[in-house]
Amino acid sequence: MSEKxxxxxxxxxxxxxxQAGARFxxxxxxxxxxxxxxxxxxxxxxxxxxxxQSESELAAISMVMGAAACGFRALTSSSSPGISLKQEGISYxxxxxxxxxxxxxxxxxxxxxxxxxxxxxxFQATKGGGHGDYHNIVLAPASVQxxxxxxxxxxxxADKYRNPVMVLGDGLxxxxxxxxxxxxxxxLVPREESKQSTKHEAQSTKTWALTGCKxxxxxxxxxxxxxxxxxxxxxxxxxxxxxxxxxxxxxxEALDIADANTIIVAYGTMARIAKGAIKTLRAKNIxxxxxxxxxxxxxxxxxxxxxxxxxxxxxxxxxxxSYGQMVEDVRLAVGSEYMVEFLGRSGGGIPSEEEIAYSVExxxxxxxxRYPLNAKR
Amino acid sequence: MDKIxxxxxxxxxxxxxxxxxxxxxxxxxxxxxxxxxxxxxxKVIGVTPIGxxxxxxxxxxxxxxxxAHGRALAVATGIKRMRPHNLVFTYQGDGxxxxxxxxxxxxxxxxxxxxxxIFINNAVYGMTGGQMAPTTLLEQKTATTPLGRCAKLExxxxxxxxxxxxxxxxxxxxxxxxxxxxxxxxxxxxxxxAFINQMEGKGFSLVEILxxxxxxxxxxxxxxxxxxxxxxxxxxxxxxxx
Numbered sequence: 001m002s003e004k005x006x007x008x009x010x011x012x013x014x015x016x017x018x019q020a021g022a023r024f025x026x027x028x029x030x031x032x033x034x035x036x037x038x039x040x041x042x043x044x045x046x047x048x049x050x051x052x053q054s055e056s057e058l059a060a061i062s063m064v065m066g067a068a069a070c071g072f073r074a075l076t077s078s079s080s081p082g083i084s085l086k087q088e089g090i091s092y093x094x095x096x097x098x099x100x101x102x103x104x105x106x107x108x109x110x111x112x113x114x115x116x117x118x119x120x121x122x123f124q125a126t127k128g129g130g131h132g133d134y135h136n137i138v139l140a141p142a143s144v145q146x147x148x149x150x151x152x153x154x155x156x157x158a159d160k161y162r163n164p165v166m167v168l169g170d171g172l173x174x175x176x177x178x179x180x181x182x183x184x185x186x187x188l189v190p191r192e193e194s195k196q197s198t199k200h201e202a203q204s205t206k207t208w209a210l211t212g213c214k215x216x217x218x219x220x221x222x223x224x225x226x227x228x229x230x231x232x233x234x235x236x237x238x239x240x241x242x243x244x245x246x247x248x249x250x251x252x253e254a255l256d257i258a259d260a261n262t263i264i265v266a267y268g269t270m271a272r273i274a275k276g277a278i279k280t281l282r283a284k285n286i287x288x289x290x291x292x293x294x295x296x297x298x299x300x301x302x303x304x305x306x307x308x309x310x311x312x313x314x315x316x317x318x319x320x321x322s323y324g325q326m327v328e329d330v331r332l333a334v335g336s337e338y339m340v341e342f343l344g345r346s347g348g349g350i351p352s353e354e355e356i357a358y359s360v361e362x363x364x365x366x367x368x369x370r371y372p373l374n375a376k377r
Numbered sequence: 378m379d380k381i382x383x384x385x386x387x388x389x390x391x392x393x394x395x396x397x398x399x400x401x402x403x404x405x406x407x408x409x410x411x412x413x414x415x416x417x418x419x420k421v422i423g424v425t426p427i428g429x430x431x432x433x434x435x436x437x438x439x440x441x442x443x444x445a446h447g448r449a450l451a452v453a454t455g456i457k458r459m460r461p462h463n464l465v466f467t468y469q470g471d472g473x474x475x476x477x478x479x480x481x482x483x484x485x486x487x488x489x490x491x492x493x494x495i496f497i498n499n500a501v502y503g504m505t506g507g508q509m510a511p512t513t514l515l516e517q518k519t520a521t522t523p524l525g526r527c528a529k530l531e532x533x534x535x536x537x538x539x540x541x542x543x544x545x546x547x548x549x550x551x552x553x554x555x556x557x558x559x560x561x562x563x564x565x566x567x568x569x570x571a572f573i574n575q576m577e578g579k580g581f582s583l584v585e586i587l588x589x590x591x592x593x594x595x596x597x598x599x600x601x602x603x604x605x606x607x608x609x610x611x612x613x614x615x616x617x618x619x
Contacts, residue, residue: 024459050458054451055484062448062481066424066455069442074455092445210440210456212463214419220434222425222443 002181009147009173010035012180013103014043016151017075019183022101023049024067024074026060028082031115032171033105036077057082061089061102068098069221071209073155077103079171080121081112083129090164091130095223095234099158101151102136103167105174108347116348117171119270122325125168126297133235135242137165137249138296140267144178150294159206161245168296170321172269172350242298251294252303256282260289262360263307265330266319267293270351274319277356288360296326304333315363319351320344339363385409387418387438394432398598400588401429403555404497404564405436408468411569412439415576421464424453428470429503447478450485453492464575466493472502475511475537482537486581489546493571494583496538499590500609507593511535514612519593534612538585542619548580550618554587556605560615587613 007015014036017025025040037053044051050067054060060076067074078086083104093100104125108118125138137157141147147169154165210219225231253271256278257263266274271292281288291307293300307314316334318327318341327342334340343359345351384390387409395401412418418439425433427446434441444452449467457465467474474482474496485492501519502508508521512534516525526534538550549571553564564586571582587609591601 024455026455052454052458055480058445058448059451059454059481059484062444062451063455063458065444065448066442066452066457067459068455069452070422070456070459072459074459088445089448092443096443210422210442210463211460212420212422213438213440218434218438219440220443221441222434224431224443226432 002183004179004181006177006179007144008035008175008177009141009144009169010105010175011039012144012148013077013151013167013169014039015182016148017101017155018043018047018049020073020152020155022073022075022155023047024064024072025049025076026052026054026063027076027078028054028057028060030079030082032107032117032174033077033079033103035174036103036105057085058088061086061093064100065089065093065096065098068093068100069096069210071206071211073099073101073159075101075103077105079105079107080109080118083121083124087124087130090136091132091134092223093164094130094134094136094238095132096221097162098164098221099155099162100164101154101158101167102164103151104169106168106170114348115171117173117269117321117350118346119170119268119321120323120325120346121168122296122320122322125166126299126329134238135245135297137161137163137245137298138168139165139251140168140294140296141173142268142271142292144173144176145180147173148180148182157249161241163241163245168268170269246298249295250298250300250302252300253290253292253294254303255290255292257289257291257307259287260314261287262315262317262364263289263291264317264319264356264360265291265293265326267296267326270319270321273351273353274356276353277360280353280357281360286360286364293326299329299333301333304330308334308338315339315341317341317343317359317363319356321350322346385413387412389436389438391435395429396592398589398591398601399429400499400555400586400590401497403561404468404495404586404588405433407561407565407568408466408495409437410565411572414569415572417464417572417576420462421466422456422460424449424456424465424467426467426469426473428473430468430470430497431504433468447473447476448481449473449478450481450490450492450494454485454488454490457490457492461491464493464572466495466572468495469497470503471496471498471500471510471512475535479537483541483544486541486583487544487546489548489580491575491578491580492582493575494581495568496583496585497588498585498613499588500534501590501593503590503593511537512613514609536613538583538618541583546581547583547619549574549582550585551583552585552587552613552615552618554605554610554615555589556587556602585613587615
């Protein structure tokens with residue numbers, strides 16, 4: 001049984017984490033994600049969990065590492081400049097193979113940039129971000145409902161692969177209110193029950209967790225491998241894990257691609273705006289579709305292979321709230337024989353439905369590969 | 378015949394990687410003796426630093442967690458808050474605790490986290506090759522203060538223990554040394570008390586242990602403990618600070 005509620009993206013993410021069993025949150029204030037720590041400050045004590053406003057992002061992610069090392073579901077959240085600071089801890093978490101969830105409600109950069117929504121942290125999120133050969137699993141919700149659902153899924157993936165998972169939204173998604181369906185029982189988590197079931201008692205399946213070495217050999221949580229060959233072994237193991245994730249966890253939404261001449265590729269907020277453009281274009285009988293990556297890493301390469309396998313004479317238009325980051329993965333996925341154009345704005349601007357429609361029409365009859373495409377502003 | 382002296386159960390029987398005369402071996406052993414005496418080996422969780430003691434967990438027969446350089450007290454906070462019935466301690470050097478981790482140290486102390494901190498002050502960075510530490514003495518020569526530490530350019534030795542003692546969240550701070558057998562015994566007493574404080578829920582307890590680094594002091598082990606007793610303790614006086 002579920003219940004329909006009106007909620008912001010930020011609060012939906014926070015509530016989803018609670019309902020997924022997260023019992024530890026640490027974070028540092030930064031706009032536009034401040035509703036998450038505020039919600040956690042109120043909600044965590046209700047379910048017997050721990051909320052800490054940390055002294056910095058560096059401390060917040062390290063606190064999450066400590067809680068995760070004990071076997072508890074733990075998360076932190078921030079926005080772009082703060083996520084840059086968290087990269088140190090994320091790299092350690094990846095190296096120590098701990099499950100943790102990191103929420104990035106992106107704002108525009110570089111540097112302090114501003115607090116307007118953007119998608120310019122794609123490279124940082126999907127290509128590693130911190131030092132060393134590692135990957136975050138990256139989930140990109142496009143609605144408040146999906147922010148709720150994917151946050152819960154993020155904890156499952158984190159536990160399944162013992163890997164950091166990033167929920168990558170933007171300021172627009174974080175601040176926007178939408179009606180969503182949530183399990184009815186979940187908003188009324190009985191306080192005492194939840195306390196007993198989760199606090200001070202890690203899930204028994206996490207045999208690696210630090211609990212004190214009673215009746216077992218000591219456990220060690222560490223990424224450090226000094227002896228010759230040991231780090232290479234760890235890295236090979238991580239690479240095998242990443243290959244498995246790439247094989248099993250690609251997520252995407254495909255819309256109207258069967259007869260499309262042009263396929264827009266966009267994620268998150270940008271994909272929703274693209275859907276508006278597709279409606280307008282379809283009404284004009286222009287055959288356009290959409291591929292919306294839901295997992296940004298692993299990038300959903302297989303759907304592009306399927307499109308190519310059908311031998312479609314299709315052109316691609318990547319649309320982003322950045323100056324061209326995901327488009328590189330699109331180009332890698334489709335290869336050089338396909339035309340991949342790009343439309344993007346960042347720093348406060350968001351490509352509009354009209355700009356997207358105009359770009360699709362402009363490239364519809366273009367014969368040769370030519371980019372970047374400068375849309376009319 | 379009764380065995381009256383033996384290796385602590387918590388201390389693994391492996392060859393040491395520390396230099397001759399290094400204070401870490403003594404401090405490691407003291408922690409293990411205390412853990413045995415309090416019978417907390419199955420409850421203790423150690424958080425290890427970055428620096429020479431990065432692999433302290435190789436010597437310790439109990440659960441341990443790595444922390445990034447300076448972040449040990451943040452990691453320990455996450456552990457202790459979620460596992461309040463375990464005994465959680467950090468083991469950190471001067472660079473870790475008083476330079477790159479200053480914010481984590483001050484704020485964990487100020488929150489009054491119920492933790493035990495073993496702070497090894499040897500006035501130099503060991504693992505990276507003898508650079509200036511926040512606790513390096515004035516005039517002390519290091520790889521990055523080849524002419525000796527100069528107050529005008531490099532500031533003064535940072536007395537983090539005195540600084541922390543101003544915070545109402547801090548329960549106990551004591552500075553001890555390992556330059557003589559008698560002082561080693563009082564160091565052990567201080568460590569034991571810091572663990573007992575945590576067991577009794579008293580809050581943040583820190584033991585600063587002055588420790589020798591003969592390799593980067595450029596002194597023989599015997600001379601480096603002499604230097605500690607005669608020179609270092611002048612700048613860092615021993616005793617209960619709070």
